[in-house]
Amino acid sequence: MQMILQDLPLGRNIRTIRLSKEMTQKEVAEKLQLMGSLISRTTLANIESGRRNIKASDLKALKILFAVDYSEFFKD
Template sequence: MQWILHDIPIGRNIQNIRVRKNMTQLELVTKMQLMGSNMSRSTLANIETGRRNVKASDLKALKIILDVGYEEFFED
């Protein structure tokens, strides 16, 4: 039996939600830093392009700031 793994584009979903909410990367990162995250704009860019994974604590902050449910991050 062969399994084919299909990754969910979490980074692209984060980017789409951010753009839909009319936020720049810098605006989002600034709000995250106010919540205690040490994410930089370049880190966010790398997450959005799939070059870096997002930490669970940062995903929680993104959920709050972007005012979305977790399921929106995991849409395929």
């Protein structure tokens, strides 16, 4: 399982994008699960707060779900 280290404000950027799409953590987790991810709302909350790393596959799914470029996740 590949994990991305959070040396950039990745979690904060995910939260910012999610809020700009007017989605709750629960909605995002449910949509990701329909896409084949095993992510839970709690896991997403921990990723957004920087307490947990994100799987590369989940980041790819978020990119598709939010319809954004990867660069949006890695802004300073």
